[in-house]
Amino acid sequence: MDTKEVKQLLKKQLDEVTLQINKLEAADQSEDPTRDIDNVTEDDYLESEEGFRSQSIIDKLTNEKKRVEHTLSKIDTDTYGQCDECGEPILLERLAALPASNLCMECQEKQDAQRNLRN
Numbered sequence: 001m002d003t004k005e006v007k008q009l010l011k012k013q014l015d016e017v018t019l020q021i022n023k024l025e026a027a028d029q030s031e032d033p034t035r036d037i038d039n040v041t042e043d044d045y046l047e048s049e050e051g052f053r054s055q056s057i058i059d060k061l062t063n064e065k066k067r068v069e070h071t072l073s074k075i076d077t078d079t080y081g082q083c084d085e086c087g088e089p090i091l092l093e094r095l096a097a098l099p100a101s102n103l104c105m106e107c108q109e110k111q112d113a114q115r116n117l118r119n
């Protein structure tokens, strides 16, 4: 497999995710913290909901960033294409569709099932 190409692709992905995180964080900080002081409770509630939503998007993007960074480090250590959990090779079709895959189909499904249970 041509990891050079994958590396370029992942670096691009990393740049994009980092950019999105920076944008969201900048948007968060531009909000005036004293703005809410005299607001009624209902408004405060809605505003905190919104803040919560953008934070959860940032969390998601941060996870994505970590995943891409991890995949890049796997290329450097020559373990790219191996499942993090069981060490089995990840299907090439899966890697082609999702270059930042760190788990084989089976382990991914297990992880997804666990995540669904938690939510």
Ligand SMILES: [Zn+2]
Pocket (backbone or CB within 6 Å): 083, 084, 085, 086, 087, 088, 103, 104, 105, 106, 107, 108
């Ligand atoms: Zn696996």
